[in-house]
Amino acid sequence: MKLLPLAGYAGLAAAAAYDSQIPLHGEPGHAAPAGTSAKGKIVDSKELQDTIRPENLMERARKLYAIAKLSEDEHNHPTRVIGSAGHNGTLAYIHAVLAELGDYYTVSSQPFPAVxxxxxxxxxxxxxxxxxxxxxxxxxxxxxxxxxxxxxxxxxxxxxxxxxxxxxxxxxxxxxxxxxxxxxxxxxxxxxxxxxxxxxxxxxxxxxxxxxxxxxxxxxxxxxxxxxxxxxxxxxxxxxxxxxxxxxxxxxxxxTITTNNVLAQTKGGDPENCVMLGGHSDSVGEGPGINDDGSGTISLLEVATQLAKFEVNNCVRFAWWSAEEEGLLGSDYYVAQLPAEENLKIRLFMDYDMMASPNFAYQIYNATNAVNPVGSEELRDLYVNWYEEQGLNYTFIPFDGRSDYDGFIRNGIPGGGIATGAEGVKTDEEVGLFGGKAGDWYDPCYHQLCDDLGNVNMTAWEVNTKLIAHSVATYAKSFDGFPTRTPSEVSMLSESRAYTPKYHGNRLVM
Missing domain, CATH: 3.50.30.30 (Glucose Oxidase; domain 1)
Known part of the structure; x- marks a missing residue:
C-alpha cells in the first residue's frame, strides 16, 4: 500500500485552520498529553464507554460544520464532497486531532484516484x-x-x-x-x-x-x-x-481526482491481530453531511481520543475513508492494495456510517456466517447483546453492499456494523420500538443541504458511540472465542457472495 506519513499533512492542517479561523485541535483534557502514551491499564469496555460525552460529540460537529462552510465560495453552500475545501479541511481536522494524541498512533494518509x-x-x-x-x-x-x-x-x-x-x-x-x-x-x-x-x-x-x-x-x-x-x-x-x-x-x-484515506493504528497491541473500524470522511455535494457521515467520523475520532488513555492487547486500526459517496472508492482501494499476509492480520472490520439520524432506529447489519466470512455473525451478536444489556430495542437491516464493509467481506474479512437509517421509511412497528414518526425517512435530510447541526439525534449518537467504544474495547482486549482466520478465506469467498449486489454504496448498480 502507498501510505504517506502524518507530516505530509501538517501544511494542509495549518492552512485550513488559518483560512477558516477556527481551531482544528482536540479539546483539552481528552487524552494523554502529546508525546506520551497510555501506560499500564488495559482497556476496559465500561471505562471506555464512560468517557463518551455528548457535549464532546456536538463540539466536534460544530467544528465540522464550520469546515464544510469553507466550500461556500466554490459550491454556494456548505459541503464536504471530495475535492472541495470542506473535504480537504475535514482531512486536516482528522490529522490534527490525531496529532494531539502524541505517539499513541501511527498515522498515515493513503492517496488514490477517485472518480x-x-x-x-x-x-x-x-x-x-x-x-x-x-x-x-x-x-x-x-x-x-x-x-x-x-x-x-x-x-x-x-x-x-x-x-x-x-x-x-x-x-x-x-x-x-x-x-x-x-x-x-x-x-x-x-x-x-x-x-x-x-x-x-x-x-x-x-x-x-x-x-x-x-x-x-x-x-x-x-x-x-x-x-x-x-x-x-x-x-x-x-x-x-x-x-x-x-x-x-x-x-x-x-x-478523476486524487483524494486520501486517513489511517491510524495503535503502536501498542499485537500487530498480527488487528481490530479495524471505519467511517467515511466525505459528504455528498448537496450538503455538509453532518449526520452522513460526520456523525461516524466524529464518533471514531472521539473513541480514538479516549482509547489513548489505555493500553491494548490487540492493535486497533481506525480508518476514515474518502469517496464513499462516489461508490465506496476509498475502502475498495484500501482492501485491493492489501497483500494477502496483511489481509489476514485484520481479524474483523466494523463499519460506522450514520450514527445520529433524527428519526432513528437502532439498526444492526444482519451479517451471518452462512453467507459472509466466518466471524461476521459473532460481531453481529456482540451488537445484539449490548443493546439487550442496555434494555434497548434493535432491528436487523440487509447486509447488501451499501457501505464500506463491502470490500472487506468480498475479500474474506469478517465484517458488520450498526446504523440509524437513511432514506428508508419508518414503520408504525418501529415507532413502537424507537419512538419517532411513522411514514418519514429515518433521516429526513439524507443527502440534502439540511444535513446540518440540527440534523442529529443526540440520544442515538451517544448510545451508538458508546457501542462503538464497547466493540473496540472488547476486541482490543481479547479475541477469545472469536473465529480465527485462515489463508483460504482471502482467496476463496463463499459462493453465495460471488455475485454483484444490487447496491455498491448508496446507489443501485444493477
Whole structure:
C-alpha cells in the first residue's frame, strides 16, 4: 500500500485552520498529553464507554460544520464532497486531532484516484410527456455536445446484457432497457457500442430508480433511470410497433481526482491481530453531511481520543475513508492494495456510517456466517447483546453492499456494523420500538443541504458511540472465542457472495 506519513499533512492542517479561523485541535483534557502514551491499564469496555460525552460529540460537529462552510465560495453552500475545501479541511481536522494524541498512533494518509461526477441540468421527453421519475444515472456522461439529442426510442430485448439484445434499429436512437441481470454500466456501454445516442433504463419492480453507472467506460452514453410505472405504457407502445420520439439532455461532468484515506493504528497491541473500524470522511455535494457521515467520523475520532488513555492487547486500526459517496472508492482501494499476509492480520472490520439520524432506529447489519466470512455473525451478536444489556430495542437491516464493509467481506474479512437509517421509511412497528414518526425517512435530510447541526439525534449518537467504544474495547482486549482466520478465506469467498449486489454504496448498480 502507498501510505504517506502524518507530516505530509501538517501544511494542509495549518492552512485550513488559518483560512477558516477556527481551531482544528482536540479539546483539552481528552487524552494523554502529546508525546506520551497510555501506560499500564488495559482497556476496559465500561471505562471506555464512560468517557463518551455528548457535549464532546456536538463540539466536534460544530467544528465540522464550520469546515464544510469553507466550500461556500466554490459550491454556494456548505459541503464536504471530495475535492472541495470542506473535504480537504475535514482531512486536516482528522490529522490534527490525531496529532494531539502524541505517539499513541501511527498515522498515515493513503492517496488514490477517485472518480467524481456532477449533474448540472437534465431533461427527458418521451413523446409529448416529461416523465416525473426520470433521473440521470450517477457518473453518466453528458449527451453529445452537452446539448439535447433527438431520436426515436428503440426497445432492447431481454435485459440488455448481451450485444445480441440490441437490434440494428438502436443505432441513432434512444435505447429503452429493462433493469435486471447485469449492472447499469454494462447496459449503457452496450447501448453505446450499438450506436445509441442515449439510454433509459427502467425499473423492473415498483418505484423510481436512482442508480449509478459505476466505473466510467469509453462506450457509456448519457443514461437515465425511469420508474416501472411510467415506463410500462411506453414499453407497450413499442411492443405494438408504434413509433415513439424522444429528447434526451444531460449536462454532466465526470472527473478523476486524487483524494486520501486517513489511517491510524495503535503502536501498542499485537500487530498480527488487528481490530479495524471505519467511517467515511466525505459528504455528498448537496450538503455538509453532518449526520452522513460526520456523525461516524466524529464518533471514531472521539473513541480514538479516549482509547489513548489505555493500553491494548490487540492493535486497533481506525480508518476514515474518502469517496464513499462516489461508490465506496476509498475502502475498495484500501482492501485491493492489501497483500494477502496483511489481509489476514485484520481479524474483523466494523463499519460506522450514520450514527445520529433524527428519526432513528437502532439498526444492526444482519451479517451471518452462512453467507459472509466466518466471524461476521459473532460481531453481529456482540451488537445484539449490548443493546439487550442496555434494555434497548434493535432491528436487523440487509447486509447488501451499501457501505464500506463491502470490500472487506468480498475479500474474506469478517465484517458488520450498526446504523440509524437513511432514506428508508419508518414503520408504525418501529415507532413502537424507537419512538419517532411513522411514514418519514429515518433521516429526513439524507443527502440534502439540511444535513446540518440540527440534523442529529443526540440520544442515538451517544448510545451508538458508546457501542462503538464497547466493540473496540472488547476486541482490543481479547479475541477469545472469536473465529480465527485462515489463508483460504482471502482467496476463496463463499459462493453465495460471488455475485454483484444490487447496491455498491448508496446507489443501485444493477
Amino acid at each position: 467524481s461526477g456532477g449533474i448540472y441540468e437534465s431533461r427527458l421527453v418521451i413523446g409529448q410527456e416529461v416523465p416525473a421519475s426520470a433521473t440521470p444515472m450517477g457518473l453518466t456522461p453528458p449527451t453529445k455536445g452537452r446539448e439535447p439529442v433527438f431520436g426515436k426510442f428503440s426497445l432492447v430485448a431481454n435485459n440488455g446484457c448481451q450485444a445480441s439484445d440490441f437490434p440494428h434499429a438502436v443505432e441513432g436512437s434512444i435505447a429503452l432497457i429493462r433493469r435486471g441481470e447485469c449492472p447499469f454500466g454494462d447496459k449503457s456501454a452496450l447501448a453505446g457500442k450499438a450506436g445509441a445516442i442515449a439510454a433509459v433504463i427502467y425499473n423492473n419492480e415498483p418505484g423510481s430508480m436512482s442508480g449509478t453507472l459505476g466505473t466510467p467506460q469509453p462506450d457509456h452514453v448519457a443514461t437515465f433511470g425511469l420508474s416501472k410505472e411510467e415506463a410500462e405504457p411506453y414499453v407497450a407502445e413499442l411492443e405494438q410497433g408504434k413509433h415513439l420520439d424522444g429528447i434526451a439532455y444531460i449536462d454532466s461532468v465526470v472527473n
